[in-house]
Amino acid sequence: MNAHKRLIEVTGLVGGYASAEQIVKGVAMGADAGELVTIIGPNGAGKSTALKLISGLLRPAQGHVYINGEDVAGRSPQAIARAGLGFVPQERNIFGSLSVAENLEMGCRFEPGAFKERAAEAYARFPMLADKxxxxxxxxxxxxxxxxxxxxxxxxKPSALLLDEPTAGLSPKAAHELFDYIRRIAAEGIAILMVEQNALESLSVSDRAYVLVDGRNHLEGTAEAVANDPDIRRLFLGGRSTSSRQSGAAGETSASDSAKQK
Ligand SMILES: Nc1ncnc2c1ncn2[C@@H]1O[C@H](COP(=O)(O)OP(=O)(O)OP(=O)(O)O)[C@@H](O)[C@H]1O
Ligand SMILES: [Mg+2]
Incomplete structure (x- = not known):
């Protein structure tokens, strides 16, 4: 009898891969309509596995996944998509041999009648796609x-969107542009849960954040509070206090980038 206020709300999520120990060991997270929420955590923490459990690519052993108040945990990926969830995995998320237009058609395959109108919206939103x-x-x-x-x-036309490391491997400029688009999509009223390695910049554009460690919630809060948490800075953000300039950080990428906060 909970009031599931958030547009997407995940509670007590447990699951993993066949015949292995559970990878996700009890995760709770959510996002409101219009909210951009970042999920960070060490490699192997279970972030991608959590998104697969939420989207139905993996079947949860336990837990609830509410979308617009409806518990979709354990349903097929198609049924969960129909309930309003969009999922962009990190890899193999487009059909390389198909044209841009054909890819958009694949995205609309459950409602082919809506293709023309929605493709026009996509081209208006992303003019680059119209050119290509x-x-x-x-x-x-x-x-x-x-x-x-x-x-x-x-x-x-999802009401909630899961993004797995959308900026992985992109140049800083391309990542910045993508974050800009993601911010605008959230502002239209979509609830977004976004896993990111690019922690500092993703926190700087997000409303709230969750930190997952070893398959469990470790910390959550406003994106600003998480970005300023001393432990989180040390663990994920390459953070030393800006006053103690040490030279021992050889091999650390972008120490100067990390310190550059808006
Ligand atoms: N297909 C799979 N079969 C079995 N185990 C897997 C599979 N994919 C991932 N794992 C294991 O699950 C654990 C969590 O992986 P997951 O990909 O969810 O982590 P992650 O937090 O997304 O990490 P990263 O930051 O590296 O993307 C790892 O120990 C990994 O080896
Ligand atoms: Mg991952």
Missing amino acids: RRTAAKSLSGGQRQILAMAMALMA
Whole structure:
């Protein structure tokens, strides 16, 4: 009899892969309509596994996944998509040999009658895709591919969106552009749960954040509070206090980037 206020609300989520120990050991997270929520955590913490359990690619052993108040845990990925969830996995999220337009058509395959109108919306939102509509997806840049993958998910008019490391492997400029789009999509009223390694910048554009460690919630709060948490800074953000400038951080990427906060 809980009042599930958030548009997407996950509680007590447990699950993993066949015949292995559970990877996700009890996770709770959620996002309101219009909210951009970042999920960070060490490699192997179970972030991608959690998204697969939420989207139905893996079947949860325990827990609830509410979308618009409806518990969809354990349903098929198609049924969960129909309930309003879009999922953009990190890899293999587009069809390389198909054109941009054909990829958008795949994103609309459950409602082919809506294709024309929604493709027009996608081209208005992402003008680059309109320019490249006849181009094979495999010849897009990394950033353009991520935009196409997001546009495909949006073709189904989801009310909530899961994004797994949308900026992985992108240049800082392309990542910045993608975060800008993601911010705007949330502002239209979509609830977004976004796993990111690019912790500092993703926190700087997000409303709230969850930190997962070893398959469990470790910390949550406003994105600002998480970004300023001393333990989190040390663990994930390459953070030393800005006053103690040590030179022992050889091999650390972008120490100067990390310190550059808006
Ligand atoms: N297909 C699979 N079969 C069995 N175990 C898997 C599979 N995929 C991932 N795992 C295991 O599950 C654990 C969590 O992996 P997961 O991909 O969820 O982590 P993550 O938090 O997304 O990490 P990263 O930051 O590296 O993306 C790891 O120990 C991994 O080896
Ligand atoms: Mg992952």
